[in-house]
Amino acid sequence: MFEVKALAPALADDYFALFDAAFPDNQDWSGCYCLFYHSPEAPWPGPEAATAHRAARVEQIAHGGAPGYLAYRDGRPVGWLNAGPREAYGNLRGYPDGDAGEAVVMCFVVAPQERGKGVASGLLDFALGDLAQRGLAVVEAYPRLGPAGELAWTVASYKGPLSMYLNRGFELVERGGIQVARRRL
Numbered sequence: 001m002f003e004v005k006a007l008a009p010a011l012a013d014d015y016f017a018l019f020d021a022a023f024p025d026n027q028d029w030s031g032c033y034c035l036f037y038h039s040p041e042a043p044w045p046g047p048e049a050a051t052a053h054r055a056a057r058v059e060q061i062a063h064g065g066a067p068g069y070l071a072y073r074d075g076r077p078v079g080w081l082n083a084g085p086r087e088a089y090g091n092l093r094g095y096p097d098g099d100a101g102e103a104v105v106m107c108f109v110v111a112p113q114e115r116g117k118g119v120a121s122g123l124l125d126f127a128l129g130d131l132a133q134r135g136l137a138v139v140e141a142y143p144r145l146g147p148a149g150e151l152a153w154t155v156a157s158y159k160g161p162l163s164m165y166l167n168r169g170f171e172l173v174e175r176g177g178i179q180v181a182r183r184r185l
Helices: 009-021 047-062 119-133 153-157 162-166
Strands: 003-006 069-073 076-085 102-110 138-141 171-175 178-184
Touching: 003 119, 009 047, 009 069, 009 076, 069 119, 076 119, 102 119, 119 162, 162 171, 162 178
Parallel strands: 102 138
Antiparallel strands: 003 069, 069 076, 076 102, 138 178, 171 178
8 A cells, every 4th residue: 555645845855766766767757857848948948958957946946946746656656737727837748728627637657566456556656646635626637648659658557558548537628629538526
């Protein structure tokens, strides 16, 4: 079993411990630190900017500006969900705009040894309850709708599987010219 906690400044070391080891199968993402949807950088510079991204994320976490959730097993961080109020994201990078009072689920990170063990589902369940408790009315997610093909696990799975959302009452709707998963909280 595992436990989930909302990211807070006191959990920053756990957050970075997870991210520093999370991408052995996708080094191109090793320098993201889940800053992608919070950064105005365009185009996204990739792993060569890891030091700058880490420093920016340190500041965001220290000031409470990094919404999301950490999963722990036996006291160790094993998963991350980047989800929170839509207005906390400075660059949705092509995903549709929305209204105040809406939340977004942007991405999951699961430690390689924990994949396929329900960590993403547990993170999402916790987040849905927490977001509703915080007064948000709607949540939107952007799961992959097509086959993963030859994609690395991290690339194919970082948005979470469509079935996980459908099993929790999300519906596919068209917004901004793309299919998104949405549900009321």
